[in-house]
Amino acid sequence: MFRSTLKVLQQSSLRVKFFGSIHNPLGSVVRAVLPDPSSVYMLRRWSLVRTPGLAVNMATSSSHSAVRRVAIFGGTHGNELSGVLLVKHWLKHGEEIARRSMEVRPFITNPKAVEKCVRYIDTDLNRVFDNQSLSGDQKGKVPYEIEQARKINSLFGPKGSKNGYDVILDLHNTTAHMGATLILENSRDDFTIQMCKYIQTSMAPESCAVLLIEHPGVKYATTRSIAKHPIGIEVGPQPQGVVRADILRTMKNVVNYALDFMQYFNEGNTRNLII
Numbered sequence: 001m002f003r004s005t006l007k008v009l010q011q012s013s014l015r016v017k018f019f020g021s022i023h024n025p026l027g028s029v030v031r032a033v034l035p036d037p038s039s040v041y042m043l044r045r046w047s048l049v050r051t052p053g054l055a056v057n058m059a060t061s062s063s064h065s066a067v068r069r070v071a072i073f074g075g076t077h078g079n080e081l082s083g084v085l086l087v088k089h090w091l092k093h094g095e096e097i098a099r100r101s102m103e104v105r106p107f108i109t110n111p112k113a114v115e116k117c118v119r120y121i122d123t124d125l126n127r128v129f130d131n132q133s134l135s136g137d138q139k140g141k142v143p144y145e146i147e148q149a150r151k152i153n154s155l156f157g158p159k160g161s162k163n164g165y166d167v168i169l170d171l172h173n174t175t176a177h178m179g180a181t182l183i184l185e186n187s188r189d190d191f192t193i194q195m196c197k198y199i200q201t202s203m204a205p206e207s208c209a210v211l212l213i214e215h216p217g218v219k220y221a222t223t224r225s226i227a228k229h230p231i232g233i234e235v236g237p238q239p240q241g242v243v244r245a246d247i248l249r250t251m252k253n254v255v256n257y258a259l260d261f262m263q264y265f266n267e268g269n270t271r272n273l274i275i
């Protein structure tokens, strides 16, 4: 595990050299394929690594276009209530997440599971955004979450197309005592890596780990995977079916820092991106 972590750090450092505007390597992106206790411990250690002087100027880079459409998903697992509560709140108070350069759309992804306060009805919504499930050629009665996945794919995708949403922030809770954790699915997604770094630094001294899951053996078809830049936000510890005020506040802060980053990015506002 430790060796693979170093490998990713080195890869990140190497890749950064291709961006003339980024002055320091990304010191805290880590690789872990399974959320076992040792990897959580490792994440906590690496989340303390700080990279002072990081400057980002990707908005002026021709390789990244502006962020125009952002979705915030809550209730992908219906008993993880921080995201459910926040998304329901933002559906009534959209001004709290509004940013002038982009559309920000809060959305409850699994309303039936939310209503019953269960993880899912028929099958895990966070595992069915594969091509086979989305294509509609499944025979017989279709599980509720697959129906829902197709609806979400038509609203925010289609997955893999240029019409898909730019960014999806998918809100989850865990019973594990891991604080705020940002989950990436692609170590070559420089935009999302930079956003994670901005969030992490803005959250300090509160810890905010970054977890990269891209091992082909464990990568799965997540709800957020229909976006060009998917990011999972996992905050714990919180029991299922319960809301803790401190966990709610942490999740709200992470979302707002993510939106701030995208706004600054769209503006080409490097002053506010210098950390």
Ligand SMILES: [Zn+2]
Binding pocket: 076, 077, 080, 171, 172, 173
């Ligand atoms: Zn979850």
